[in-house]
Amino acid sequence: MPIREKGYYNWEGELKTSPIKWLPIFVNGIKSVYKKKYSKLLFATCAFPFLIFLVAVYVATKPELKMMTRLVKEIQNDGLLFNTYYTNGFLIFMMVIMGLFAGAELISNDLKFKSFTFYLSRPLSRLDYVKGKFSIVLFYLLAFTLVPGLLLIIAKIIFSGEFSVSLNILLAAIIFPIVISLFLGSLSIMLSSLSSNSRFAMVMIFVVYVMSNGIAQMFHGIFKNTSFLFLSFDSNIRNFGKFVFGTQGEFYTHGFVAGCILVGLTILFFAIIMMRIKRVEV
Amino acid sequence: MESNIVLKAESLSKWYGNILGISEISLEIAPGVQGLLGPNGAGKSTFLKIATGQLKQNLGKMTLFGEPVYNNHRLFSRVGFCPEYDCYYKDVTGWEFILFLAKLHDYKGKEAADMAASALERVGMRENENKLISAYSLGMRQRLKVAASIVHNPDLLVLDEPLRAVDPLWRVKIIKLIKQFEKEGKTVIVSSHILPEIEAMTNNITLIHQGKIFAHGDIQEVRSLIDKHPHQVSIVCVNPRLLAEKLIRSDYVLNVHFNNNGNNVVIETNNRDSFFDSLLKIILETGLEIEEMTSPDDNLQAVFDYLIGK
Numbered sequence: 001m002p003i004r005e006k007g008y009y010n011w012e013g014e015l016k017t018s019p020i021k022w023l024p025i026f027v028n029g030i031k032s033v034y035k036k037k038y039s040k041l042l043f044a045t046c047a048f049p050f051l052i053f054l055v056a057v058y059v060a061t062k063p064e065l066k067m068m069t070r071l072v073k074e075i076q077n078d079g080l081l082f083n084t085y086y087t088n089g090f091l092i093f094m095m096v097i098m099g100l101f102a103g104a105e106l107i108s109n110d111l112k113f114k115s116f117t118f119y120l121s122r123p124l125s126r127l128d129y130v131k132g133k134f135s136i137v138l139f140y141l142l143a144f145t146l147v148p149g150l151l152l153i154i155a156k157i158i159f160s161g162e163f164s165v166s167l168n169i170l171l172a173a174i175i176f177p178i179v180i181s182l183f184l185g186s187l188s189i190m191l192s193s194l195s196s197n198s199r200f201a202m203v204m205i206f207v208v209y210v211m212s213n214g215i216a217q218m219f220h221g222i223f224k225n226t227s228f229l230f231l232s233f234d235s236n237i238r239n240f241g242k243f244v245f246g247t248q249g250e251f252y253t254h255g256f257v258a259g260c261i262l263v264g265l266t267i268l269f270f271a272i273i274m275m276r277i278k279r280v281e282v
Numbered sequence: 283m284e285s286n287i288v289l290k291a292e293s294l295s296k297w298y299g300n301i302l303g304i305s306e307i308s309l310e311i312a313p314g315v316q317g318l319l320g321p322n323g324a325g326k327s328t329f330l331k332i333a334t335g336q337l338k339q340n341l342g343k344m345t346l347f348g349e350p351v352y353n354n355h356r357l358f359s360r361v362g363f364c365p366e367y368d369c370y371y372k373d374v375t376g377w378e379f380i381l382f383l384a385k386l387h388d389y390k391g392k393e394a395a396d397m398a399a400s401a402l403e404r405v406g407m408r409e410n411e412n413k414l415i416s417a418y419s420l421g422m423r424q425r426l427k428v429a430a431s432i433v434h435n436p437d438l439l440v441l442d443e444p445l446r447a448v449d450p451l452w453r454v455k456i457i458k459l460i461k462q463f464e465k466e467g468k469t470v471i472v473s474s475h476i477l478p479e480i481e482a483m484t485n486n487i488t489l490i491h492q493g494k495i496f497a498h499g500d501i502q503e504v505r506s507l508i509d510k511h512p513h514q515v516s517i518v519c520v521n522p523r524l525l526a527e528k529l530i531r532s533d534y535v536l537n538v539h540f541n542n543n544g545n546n547v548v549i550e551t552n553n554r555d556s557f558f559d560s561l562l563k564i565i566l567e568t569g570l571e572i573e574e575m576t577s578p579d580d581n582l583q584a585v586f587d588y589l590i591g592k
Contacts, residue, residue, distance in 0.1 A: 024385035032374075114369040118430065121334050121363040122386045125355045 021124050025132025030139060033102045042101055043144075046094045050148035053085050054155055061159040078169040081156075082149060083245035086176055087238045095141055095184055096209050103137035103188030104201040107277075111196035116280050126277045130189075134273075137185040145177035172244045180237055183262045186269035187233075193276040209233055236261050286312050287348075288438055288469040289333060294342035296328050303328035304493040307342070311471060315464045317480035318473035320490035326473040327366050329490065330442050333471070334363040346438060359387055362436035364427045366443045372416035376407055376426050379415060380433055387434040401433040404459060406452060420447040428456060432463075439463060439470045445479050457482050512536050512550040515557065518574035522547035528564045532556070 033039060059065050060076075085091070110116055119129050153165050153173060191208070192201040216232030219225075229235040236258040241247075243255020289311040296303040304325040320326050331337040332344050338352045349357055370379055380401055384394040402408045405425040415423065424447050431439060441460070445453050460483050463470050474480050480487060487504065489496040497504045519525055526538045526547050534553035540546065551557040565572065 021386075021388075024382060027385075028382050109371065113371055114367060115371065117336060117363070117365045117369045118383065119386075120336055120355075121358055121361065121365075122383070123355050123357075123359040123388075124386060125353070128355075 022128040022132030022135065025119075025129065026135045026139070029106065029133065029136035033136060033140060036101070039101070042094075042098065046091075046098060046144040047148070049085065049088060049091045049094075050144075050151070053081070053148075053152055057081070057152060057156050058159050078156075078165055079172075079245040079247050081152070082169060082173050082176075083241050083247045085152065086145065086149065086173075086180070086245075087241035089234075091145070092234060092237055095145065095180070096206065098140050098144060099137055099184040099188035100202050100205045102140040103185060104192050104205060105198040106133045106136060106189060107192040107273075108196055108198040108201045111193075111280070112198070127274070130270075130273055130277055134185060134189050137188055138181055141181035141185055142177060145181055146174065149173045149177055169245070172246075176241060176244045179240070179259065179262060179266075183233075183237075183266045183269075186266045186273070190269040190272050190276075193273050230258065230261055233262075288313060288346065289471070290343075290345045291329070291333075292343040294329070294332065294339050294344055296332060296337060296339050296341075302493050304332075304490075307490075307493075307495055309488060309495065309498060311469065313464075313467060313469045314486060315460060315470045315472060315484035317484045317487040318471060318490060319475070319477065319480050319487055320473075321475050324475075324490045325493040326475075326490055327442055328493075330363075330440050330471065330473055334358070334361055334440050336363075359434065360437040362431035362434065362439045364431035364439075364441040364444050366446070368423055368427075370415055370423075370426070370430075373414060375412050375414055376402065376418070376422075376429075377411035379426070380411075380429055383430050384433045389434070397433050397435070401429040404432065405429045406455065421449050421452065424448050425452060425456075428459075437468055439468060441470065441472045443474055444472060445474065445476070453479070512552045513554050513557075514548055514550055514577060515554075516546060516548045516574075516576045517561075517572060518546045519570055519572050520545070521570060524568065525564065525570060528568070529557075529560065532560055 110119070120126070150173070153170065156165065157163055187208070188201070188205050191204045192198070194204070195201055213232040213234045216229050216235055219228035219231065229239070239255045239258040240262055241255075243259060287310045289309070291307050291309040294307040294309075295305050307325075307329060318326050318329070328337065332339050333346065333351065335351045335354065335358060344351045346357055347360065351357065374382075377398065380398040381394055384397045384401075389397050399408070402411050405428050407422065407425055407429060410418065410422060415426065418426065424444070428441070428444055431441065439460075444460075445456060448456060457479070460470050460472060464484075472480065472483055481501070485501045486499070487501050488498045489504070517525060522540060522545055526540070526549075529535045529549060530538055534551050534556045535549055536552055537550040539548055541548065549557070564570065
């Protein structure tokens with residue numbers, strides 16, 4: 001009978017483990033999304049609004065150029081600049097597409113290929129798993145919202161030659177994209193967790209987003225009450241933007257309420273995700 | 283010895299709706315190789331999934347290394363699990379997959395690469411490591427699963443049907459690998475419904491059928507406990523009738539019959555020790571030459587068939 005007693009069984013210390021257990025999931029996921037077909041095309045398309053606004057910020061400091069006058073007029077102050085940038089329809093649409101592209105397969109593929117076994121049999125909690133997956137889609141959403149926003153601030157400082165951005169605008173330019181990215185990211189991950197068919201998740205992300213707007217506009221048109229616009233994800237994002245950046249506009253509803261709705265929905269989506277993940281039995 | 287127990291199950295039960303998975307299973311497993319044997323649907327995979335935290339039991343307790351299993355993910359740095367079914371992404375290479383799993387165990391950089399290389403080497407997958415998993419054959423994917431379960435050098439290895447679809451050469455190698463783990467002091471729980479596989483790996487078996495444990499222990503001890511099923515001994519000799527005549531009068535010889543060719547007698551006895559003592563005396567007394575002696579039912583198949591009432 002071989003001797004099986006090992007010295008380390010008597011060791012009473014604690015093994016040092018990484019506090020960010022989900023980091024390998026994040027790194028692996030970033031690379032996987034980057035390697036996908038059409039990823040570079042999507043990234044270039046998402047960067048397009050930033051490039052336009054970068055030129056506009058430059059042109060705004062050179063009135064003699066008389067170019068892009070309409071856009072330059074809309075970004076006369078910082079609040080208008082960032083509100084126009086962050087809530088323009090094209091950017092919001094591209095963020096929905098990014099959430100779909102980066103997020104739809106994250107959990108649905110694990111359901112399809114029964115890969116939960118490999119995650120759950122590692123020293124990784126289900127919450128770590130969700131954090132790892134969510135961080136992937138959050139990374140790409142912030143990469144095309146928060147990062148360009150900060151770059152626009154830097155560009156404005158460089159082109160105007162002075163630090164003219166107020167602290168409020170700076171904070172708003174950071175908080176707004178984070179809230180919107182959390183919302184859109186949690187929506188895509190939640191829909192991804194509902195089915196093993198990633199195409200279903202992709203379609204649902206798009207349909208839910210578009211239909212919310214359609215339903216809100218329909219009720220608004222019938223009842224002429226702006227409160228129905230709270231049903232629209234798109235409208236809530238725009239109104240929250242107006243609230244955060246201190247601007248007003250057509251069909252403005254309570255921006256603070258819109259923000260609370262977005263935060264509330266984000267929490268709800270996370271709760272659904274955790275419920276789904278905890279119920280997964282392999 | 284209590285402190286030597288790696289896995290302890292106490293009155294474990296799990297059901298899926300109205301379907302019973304396992305019922306009232308109590309089991310202790312010490313270091314070494316433990317075979318878990320049962321037909322398809324017996325409850326082996328359910329038991330192993332509970333042991334590795336994949337499923338939560340409905341009743342009872344399961345502990346590994348003295349700690350409860352479910353939701354105790356810290357424990358899994360010491361556990362390696364090879365599941366029964368395919369479960370990985372098809373659009374990554376074998377190397378990328380194993381390296382990723384090594385990193386999930388907190389190994390970084392070169393150390394993770396070395397662990398991955400070692401695991402793939404042990405299962406003979408290094409030459410195919412840069413191919414996509416979707417291009418692997420079934421046997422290669424099975425070997426990759428074994429690599430995934432050993433990459434982090436676990437103390438407890440749980441292998442659910444590890445030899446399924448593996449070619450004969452690599453069956454032998456994987457069995458050797460399992461025995462090597464035993465020599466290294468690790469605990470290995472191997473499940474299979476193919477009896478020769480388990481017999482080749484270990485003498486310690488647990489038989490499961492319809493969610494319950496039928497027997498647990500050394501295969502010889504389990505066999506000897508089945509008193510109501512006599513042992514068979516087949517003897518080929520020059521004069522089998524003389525041998526039969528001498529033996530038939532003994533109380534512990536229950537039945538004697540001859541094979542068609544007439545030179546082979548099969549004796550059924552309920553007391554092997556007494557039988558062999560008598561046989562020796564008869565051989566010395568009569569000078570009878572024995573050409574061959576075997577026990578046709580002294581194997582796992584017979585034990586299993588007896589227990590499940592075939």
